[in-house]
Amino acid sequence: MSPEPFDAVDVIRTKRDKEHLSVGQIDWVIDAYTxxxxxxxxxxxxAMAIFLNxxxxxxLERWTQAMIDSGERLDYSGLGIPTADKHSTGGVGDKITLPLAPLVATFGVAVPQLSGRGLGHTGGTLDKLEAIPGWRATLSNDEVHAQLASVGAVICAAGPGLAPADKKLYALRDVTSTVESVPLIASSIMxxxxxEGTGALVLDVKVGSGAFMKDLDAARTLARAMVDLGTDAGVTxxxxxxxxxxxxxxxxxxALEVRESVEVLAGGGPADVVDLTVALAVEMLAAAGRPVEEPEVRAALADGRAMDVWRRMIIAQGGDPDAPLPTAAATEQVVAEADGVLARLDAYGVGVAAWRLGAGRARREDPVQLGAGVEIHAKPGDVVVQGQPILTLHTDTPERFARAHEALDGAWEVAPPGTAISRRPVVLDRIR
Known part of the structure; x- marks a missing residue:
C-alpha cells in the first residue's frame, strides 16, 4: 500500500493557523475522509478550524469540487430540453417545491428536484409527499431520467452516489457545533x-426567525457564496x-401542506405561497433560457396546466392524487383573548409547535405523523375578535398538545384595534 501524500494533522494545523489550504490538501482530505x-x-x-477561520x-470552490468528485455526477443533456432546479434553505410552511416543479415543467423546462427530509422545526419535502398514499421517494437514476422525459418533473430522494463526502460531513457538523459556517453550508448545498446535473439553479434563501439565517446580511453572505460556487461550476x-x-x-x-399545495395548483391558495411560487418559476425559466412573463406563469396555475403535470408526476411515482390525505386524530384551537389586529406570528414558534405535535423529527431515523401540524387562521395585519381561532393544532397523540402550547407562548401577539401593521414582502432581495 502506497503512503498517503498528506497528513491530516498538517492539514488541520494549516487551517488552524489561518493559512490557505492547497488544492492538493483539499482534494486529499475530502477523498481520505470519504x-x-x-x-x-x-x-x-x-471543521471547527474552518468554522472559526x-x-x-x-x-471554497475547490472544497466543493472535491465533495462533488467524491461521488457521481448526473447528466441530463440527453433529454434535449433545458433543466432547472430550486433549493430552499428551509423554513416553516415552505411547501413551494410541490406546486413549483409541475408549474415550471408546463413551459418545457425539466425539473429534476432532488429533495430531503425535515429535521427539527423545518419541514422536509419528501415527508410531505409521503402523505399521499402510494407515493414513493426513492427512484433509480434511470427512473428519474425516464420520468423527466415523459412528465417533465420529478421530486425524489437523492441517491447514495451523490456527494457521499457531504453525507458524512453533514452528520459530523450536527454533533460538533459547526453547522453555522457559511463555507460549510454553501459547499454542502452546492x-x-x-x-445533480441541472443546467440552472435558483436558490431560495430564507431570512427570519423560522430560517437558518436570521438577518439579511447573513443571508446575503450565504447567497453570494452559493451563487459564486454555482457560477464557477458552469451552472446558471x-x-x-x-x-x-x-x-x-x-x-x-x-398532509396539511400537501392539501394547501393542491389548492395552489387548482388556482387558489394563500397569496404568499402563490406569489413566491410564481416568482421562483419566473427565475427558473429565465435561468434555463426559456423566459416567460409573470402573467403567463400565473395563468398556468389558474387554468389547470400545472395541475395536470402534478397529477402525472404523482401517478408516475406510485401515488394516488385523488386519495384522501391523512388527518390527525385530535385537534385543539388557540384563540384570540381580545379584539384587535394580529401583530406578530413567529415562524420559529409555529415550527417548533408543529414539530412537537409530531410533524417533524428530532433525529433522522424518527418517524413523523403525516396528519400532525398547525393550521393558521390569521396572519399579521388581520383583524381578529375575542374568541376567534388563531391556530388549530393537529396530532394523533393528544399528550403532545401541552408542549406545543409552550412553544407558542409568546410566539403571537394581538395589538389594539386600529393598529397599523406593516407586512414584509415575500421576496426581500435578489442575488446573481
Missing part, C-alpha cells in the same frame, strides 16, 4: 446541487432572499 483514512475526530477539528473563494445560478419571519401560507405539517 475512504475512512481521516478519522472523525480529525475532520471534526478541521473561514475559507477564501478559491478554497456540492449536491451541482452533482441566482438567489432570492425570502421572508421567513412568519410561516409561509396557512399550514405547517405534512
Amino acid at each position: 475512504r475512512g483514512v481521516v478519522a472523525e475526530e480529525q475532520m471534526s477539528a478541521l 473561514g475559507m477564501s473563494r478559491s478554497e 456540492s449536491k446541487k451541482i452533482a 445560478t441566482v438567489a432570492l432572499l425570502t421572508d421567513m419571519a412568519t410561516p409561509l401560507g396557512l399550514t405547517a405539517g405534512n
Whole structure:
C-alpha cells in the first residue's frame, strides 16, 4: 500500500493557523475522509478550524469540487430540453417545491428536484409527499431520467452516489457545533446541487426567525457564496432572499401542506405561497433560457396546466392524487383573548409547535405523523375578535398538545384595534 501524500494533522494545523489550504490538501482530505483514512475526530477539528477561520473563494470552490468528485455526477443533456432546479434553505410552511416543479415543467423546462427530509422545526419535502398514499421517494437514476422525459418533473430522494463526502460531513457538523459556517453550508448545498446535473439553479434563501439565517446580511453572505460556487461550476445560478419571519401560507405539517399545495395548483391558495411560487418559476425559466412573463406563469396555475403535470408526476411515482390525505386524530384551537389586529406570528414558534405535535423529527431515523401540524387562521395585519381561532393544532397523540402550547407562548401577539401593521414582502432581495 502506497503512503498517503498528506497528513491530516498538517492539514488541520494549516487551517488552524489561518493559512490557505492547497488544492492538493483539499482534494486529499475530502477523498481520505470519504475512504475512512481521516478519522472523525480529525475532520471534526478541521471543521471547527474552518468554522472559526473561514475559507477564501478559491478554497471554497475547490472544497466543493472535491465533495462533488467524491461521488457521481448526473447528466441530463440527453433529454434535449433545458433543466432547472430550486433549493430552499428551509423554513416553516415552505411547501413551494410541490406546486413549483409541475408549474415550471408546463413551459418545457425539466425539473429534476432532488429533495430531503425535515429535521427539527423545518419541514422536509419528501415527508410531505409521503402523505399521499402510494407515493414513493426513492427512484433509480434511470427512473428519474425516464420520468423527466415523459412528465417533465420529478421530486425524489437523492441517491447514495451523490456527494457521499457531504453525507458524512453533514452528520459530523450536527454533533460538533459547526453547522453555522457559511463555507460549510454553501459547499454542502452546492456540492449536491451541482452533482445533480441541472443546467440552472435558483436558490431560495430564507431570512427570519423560522430560517437558518436570521438577518439579511447573513443571508446575503450565504447567497453570494452559493451563487459564486454555482457560477464557477458552469451552472446558471441566482438567489432570492425570502421572508421567513412568519410561516409561509396557512399550514405547517405534512398532509396539511400537501392539501394547501393542491389548492395552489387548482388556482387558489394563500397569496404568499402563490406569489413566491410564481416568482421562483419566473427565475427558473429565465435561468434555463426559456423566459416567460409573470402573467403567463400565473395563468398556468389558474387554468389547470400545472395541475395536470402534478397529477402525472404523482401517478408516475406510485401515488394516488385523488386519495384522501391523512388527518390527525385530535385537534385543539388557540384563540384570540381580545379584539384587535394580529401583530406578530413567529415562524420559529409555529415550527417548533408543529414539530412537537409530531410533524417533524428530532433525529433522522424518527418517524413523523403525516396528519400532525398547525393550521393558521390569521396572519399579521388581520383583524381578529375575542374568541376567534388563531391556530388549530393537529396530532394523533393528544399528550403532545401541552408542549406545543409552550412553544407558542409568546410566539403571537394581538395589538389594539386600529393598529397599523406593516407586512414584509415575500421576496426581500435578489442575488446573481
